[in-house]
Amino acid sequence: MQRHNKAIQKFFAELGPGLITGAADDDPSGIATYSVGGAGFGYGLLWTAPVCFPLMAAVQLMCSRLGMATGRGLAAVVRRRYSRWVLWGACLLLIVANVINIAADLGGMAEATEMVTGIPSPLLTPVFAVLIVAALFWTSYRFLARVFKWLTLVLFAYVITAFLAHPDWWAVLRATLVPNIRWSREFLSVLVGILGTTISPYLFFWQAAQEVEEERAEGKNTLAKRQGATDAELRRARIDVLVGMFFSNFVMYFIILTTAATLHAHGMTKIATASQAAEALKPLAGKGAYWLFTLGLIGTGMLGVPVLAGSSAYAIAEAMSWGASLDRKPKLAPKFYGVLAVAMLLGVALNYVGLNAVKMLFWSAVANGVLAPPLIVLVVLLTTDRSVMGDLVNPPLLKLVGWLAAAVMTAAAIAMFLAG
Helix, strand or coil: CCCHHHHHHHHHHHCCCCHHHHHHHCCHHHHHHHHHHHHHHHHHHCCCCHHHHHHHHHHHHHHHHHHHCCCCHHHHHHHHHCCCCHHHHHHHHHHHHHHHHHHHHHHHHHHHHHHHHHCCCCHHHHHHHHHHHHHHHHHHHHHHHHHHHHHHHHHHHHHHHHCCCCHHHHHHHHHHCCCCCCCCCHHHHHHHHHHHHHHHHHHHHEEEEEEHHHHHCCCCCHHHHHHHCCCHCCCCHHHHHHHHHHHHHHHHHHHHHHEEEEHHHHHHCCCHHHHHHHHHHHHHHHHHHHHHHHHHHHHHHHHHHHHHHHHHHHHHHHHHHCCCCCCCHHHHHHHHHHHHHHHHHHHHHHCCCCCHHHHHHHHHHHHHHHHHHHHHHHHHHHHHHHHHHHHCCCCHHHHHHHHHHHHHHHHHHHHHHHHH
16 A cells, blocks of 8 residues: 555656646636537537647657757757747747737636626736736746646536536547537637647747756756756656646546537527636536636636746747746846736737637637647657757657647648638
8 A cells, every 4th residue: 555655656746847737728718718619519529639639748748858858948949950030930929829828818817707706807907917927026936836726626627517417428429539520610710729729839838948947956957967868757757748738638628528518508609708608617516606617717827827928938038048947036037037027918918909808718729729830840840850859859659740730730720711
């Protein structure tokens, strides 16, 4: 029994950047997009979870290996390997996607909070932004992650609700195993949104940067000490990433299933407000569904928004050779924290252009789906380049799935634009 407990403790002790990345991926934009998909198309999108898992895991594994092999973040490697236009093109894709996503997540958190408090969301949006920036300036992201990751456990309410809603399990199994693709702009937009909120550009930069941070935390403060990885370190990273991505897709699957079995089954196929999205949790929480939904959105937002702003800051800092970290105090990395604050400020500003919060959450996911493929191609090229990775170049299967991820997302985006 003691040996069994030690094995479990060791397993959880080895979880780090991958688990946090997976948890942050189910941000308010993800919750809204999965809810829109389940409400609009019922069980018809359940197959996306088992399809997304290997694609997402492969891309994140490549980013993890890149950080470990080079001792640098993604933007720093691009700066050393490619021309400035490739570097700043990649950073621009990231910043555009991130600012839209930050805006959507802050707006979603504010609208959900308005639903249970009555405080107008335009007043709450900057409050959430200030709270997050202040927490990052005076504590650390690691501290925030330890605190708010417990709120993300609220998302397991979707798992419980799925069983309470008594879905047609044969229909669920069939929809999970047999892809159902419709040639319509509406369906393909949701598909691109699901791919984009699952395989998101900010996660690529974040994963590589956090592998570097982990090594710094172990005392590897020089580049020479950080470069390369042992078989044990690669195994640890592989378990960490696979567990994190499985958690992310597990939650995604049950949000789609729950909204399909509740909202879609009762004729609510269009979600325009936070209260409509929260209705999915009523079989479990009754009138408390709105509070449960709000807590889940706040928890995932408090995890996800710092990752969005932080990945932007990492990318610009690495591109400019500033050398910065969320583990440093602002006075030791003023430019890094300046980029983070500007990204948040732009996200807040976007909330005042008159867009509906749920629509903004959904379309931010679609934007990620359109902007991700070029960055995936860049990641695959870097991690198959022996001059960058040394002996840690991608195994053939990882390389194949990486190219497949880029191809699937590109095809989905093109189909969306061509569909009538």
